[in-house]
Amino acid sequence: MDSQKTDRREFLKRSAAVAGGLTLGAAEPALGQAVAPVPANILGTDELVGYGDRSRFVTSERIPHGGRASPDTFGLDFHIATPLQDSVGVVTPSSLHYMGTTRGSYVPDINPAEHRLMIHGMVERPLVFTMEEIKRLPSVTRMHFIECAGNRSNRRHTTVQETHGMTSNAEWTGVLLSTLLEEAGVQDDADWIVAEGVEEVKGASSIPMTKAMDDVLICYGMNGEDVRPQQGFPLRMLAPGFEGIFNVKWLRRIKVVDRYYMTYNDYGHLTQDPVNAALGYQIGPKSVITHPSGGQQLPGKGFYEVSGLAWSGGGRVDRVEVTTDGGLTWTDAKLRGTAQPMAHTRFTFEWDWDGSACELQSRCIDEIGQVQPSRAQVAEFWNQPPDQPPRVRGQDNSIQPWRVDSDGSIHNAIA
């Protein structure tokens, strides 16, 4: 009893010392002051016990993207970008995963007990699956990024969220589409599938059978729980490395067909130019430094771990190089963890900033040898007029330059 009293008295004394210390200048620690104040407590609630929440001091948020409100006055969502500047590791939290819709869309409120996936067309056995049945089939779990075709940096953007936020990376769980197609029995002349969702426009995409049988996933799981409604709950398709629109959400139907259908989403890709058609299909090798990045502030010279994300629709990231002198010299960055096919890969680079103005860039080299280009390299390859700003054809995978001013401020350096 006595010792408890003593402890209590000691605790009160320490608290007073901490409280007193707070009134002093932070740079002048008072004798007996703690390094940091004793924090307040978060009181337990049934809600927090049921489903956890992040700290109130963490305020990282997605933002509307593409020059249009999300939600708009009708409650439609268009494009929403991920706060890559705050990202660590490779997993995008489900709540922060980017979202894209074709023309602005309501998010369907689907009861999974009523949801069905139909596979029909050029198959021996048309089939309808319940969610329960799909979850009984052999599953796979894989890391994959998704990236919107509109993820295009321009000189007006100030942060990496604006320049690159329309890509995210998650752990996806589901059934290989090949498992379902083999179950239905694909006929010999079938070269394409049409995949379709339940939302109001029932966005449909044509996908080649070679892709469908290779690595396309029919996903019900995302980052260890059910796919979120904004991401296609209860079922979405994942076509790893293909542009975002092919990853059909709220999936209800796969029709096996003999040709490219030029249906709703396909028409959006219609072009006269074979180069643009090819470069707006499979995502190229790409990377971006997320820290330090545009809008951030270095407190002073000294050591920093430069960190970023690299990915490619062509396979695994093989190597990432970083320059701190605007592209004169390049050094290999370290890849954190094992690079997965068609997945964001974290790279880091140890940097001692001498306090002078400089420019940071990164470039990705993937396992099939594709190299992320500078905008100048793209312009040169296509013989674009040198007196005009470079134009990256198809999906933009060009190098993102960040200018570090001597005051430590970071700026988008696209000219």
Add this chain to the structure above:
Amino acid sequence: MAVFTMRLLKFLPLLMFLGISANAQSPTFGLGRTPTAGEIEAWDIAISPTGDELPVGSGTANQGSELYLSKGCAGCHGTTGAGGLAPRLIKRDVGEVDDPWQYGRVLPIRSPFATTVWDFINRGMPLGQEGTLTPDEVYSITAYLFFLNDVIEDDLMVLDEVSLPQIQMPNRDNWAQVPDWFPGQPRLQGYPY
């Protein structure tokens, strides 16, 4: 010999059955059920360039011109097919051109297939009331948009599930197909980036 032939004939159906089902990848897991014809038809809304999935129905540009107003198309796309908030539906006035792409990003003139225009209207219009148009109405509005763009010249021409896929759009063979795709291939042959 006769007995052997008899036996072979007796087992022939079984052999044929095994052969066919092996070829067609017999089901492994036995999950899922067979959809009814009605269930398939209700969802089978992506229209092939061949028009296979088109429902029975018909309409003319003349009928479509009234529907264009009564269904609210004009409210977003403009009474003349231009000048509204929504994408324009009438080709740009660039005179006679060799390349139909110069008419602009206008669905009923740029699309390589008439079926794509029908499909687009059927699944995506009117905004907020998608799926409410009857097949006859979609045939009529499609015909009207083709008439506006000189794809068809007769406002009484009947478009139906047979005639619509036969319309030769000016860009029928004038568009870039995506490259054949195989695992591990670069995005564009000869392009290092």
